Amino acid sequence: MTTLTATDARKSLFDLLRGANERHEIYHIRHRQGDAVLMSEAEYESLIETLGLLSSPGFGESFKQAQTEAQTGDTRSFDEVFGEPQ
Template sequence: MTQTQRNSSKADCESTVETLKLLSIPGFYESIKEADKQIAQGETYSLDEVFDQIPTTRASKNKL
């Protein structure tokens, strides 16, 4: 096995572990399926709609 193959195998293993971690979160897979359904139905937001809702300034610590 070459060094490149070892690095690739390690990366594949790490990716699989991360995927399994995500899929072990209760409701995660269902939320992804629901999001796919919403996208297919055109229920999406444009970048402008998303970023228009983000405050452009942070509240100072005194106001929190």
């Protein structure tokens, strides 16, 4: 994460927006009245979605179980899950 002053951020706003959107950079902008973070909307939406999932009851346990199953090869193919019934 790049840290810069509000004055510098103002001078290079369009470059910062390009960096956030094209290179997924995140900027910490310092100001005497409080700091802020600049990130792309896509990064922000992804962060909010992740927080929502992690706060869902039982998600952590389900995720750990899925990781264990994947690591041990206890999986099903795409066709087994979504294919035509036989």
